[in-house]
Amino acid sequence: MEIVETVRKMQEIANLHRNEKKKIACVPTMGYLHEGHLSLIKIAREYANIVIVTLFVNPTQFGPNEDYAKYPRNKERDIQLAQKFGANYIFIPSVEEMYPDNYTTKVIVKKFTDKFEGIFRPGHFDGVTTIVTKLFNATKPHFAIFGQKDYQQALVVKQLVKELLFDLEIIVAPTIREPDGLAMSSRNVYLNEVERKIAPEIYKSLLTGAESVLNGERHREVINSIVKRRLNQFKEFKIDYVACADAKTLDEPEFFEPGQTIVILTAVYLGTTRLIDNIIVTVP
Numbered sequence: 001m002e003i004v005e006t007v008r009k010m011q012e013i014a015n016l017h018r019n020e021k022k023k024i025a026c027v028p029t030m031g032y033l034h035e036g037h038l039s040l041i042k043i044a045r046e047y048a049n050i051v052i053v054t055l056f057v058n059p060t061q062f063g064p065n066e067d068y069a070k071y072p073r074n075k076e077r078d079i080q081l082a083q084k085f086g087a088n089y090i091f092i093p094s095v096e097e098m099y100p101d102n103y104t105t106k107v108i109v110k111k112f113t114d115k116f117e118g119i120f121r122p123g124h125f126d127g128v129t130t131i132v133t134k135l136f137n138a139t140k141p142h143f144a145i146f147g148q149k150d151y152q153q154a155l156v157v158k159q160l161v162k163e164l165l166f167d168l169e170i171i172v173a174p175t176i177r178e179p180d181g182l183a184m185s186s187r188n189v190y191l192n193e194v195e196r197k198i199a200p201e202i203y204k205s206l207l208t209g210a211e212s213v214l215n216g217e218r219h220r221e222v223i224n225s226i227v228k229r230r231l232n233q234f235k236e237f238k239i240d241y242v243a244c245a246d247a248k249t250l251d252e253p254e255f256f257e258p259g260q261t262i263v264i265l266t267a268v269y270l271g272t273t274r275l276i277d278n279i280i281v282t283v284p
């Protein structure tokens, strides 16, 4: 595996492989790799000959009061893991490389970004779509792999690709969980012992919502309140939102229809750590 630090060099490598008619898959990450990221690398291998993992903690997707400075980082370990799981290249640009002096260009997607995460993290998706565009231009992939864990992000990135006519396919990979159900996340290391014990309740709460749907509940606010009630049994949670919506459009009708696939999304604080998760269920 080769380590690449500049955009110019990354583009040269991508051009070389494209000229050889090789397929390139890009796996964008902010590092501190865990099994979730590694599953994306494995999926990338199934689609492409050349897998490029990108490692960049993107400052523009963090709000002023968020955890950019203390976001967990371990470059050496990430390099080893990316190699072990079959990446051909790891692209680790500096902030200056991705955001040249006095940069003025931002990529803004209007669809899907005005609710849920978009409300609680203003500007977050603008940072995501801007950096993803730059990473695509640096790595020139045929495929890019994103996790369902960041459900709304995956929809936004698909919309970006569609509207800016990127010649690549977005693959969405399932959420990898700890044995107790907690969705793997680089931020899980922030949790203290007590918080870590309670954290699986996030997924369990989503499961109670999904079960209610499978048992015939179709009233959106009732489904939301079932999830909220379970979360509220633990005083340690501070809920940003619990929402269910059409999985494709993120529309929020009063009632869901039989056969409709819905996503139940949540973001909660556990102490100072903000965690997100979601579950998909089809109305019987």
Ligand code: AMP
Residues within 6 Å of the ligand: 028, 029, 030, 031, 035, 036, 037, 039, 040, 145, 146, 147, 148, 149, 150, 173, 174, 175, 176, 177, 183, 184, 185, 186
């Ligand atoms: P991050 O490093 O947290 O920005 O995540 C990089 C990519 O990994 C994103 O596409 C995430 O959706 C994906 N990802 C994060 N956690 C998981 C997980 N537990 N399972 C699958 N994919 C994940």
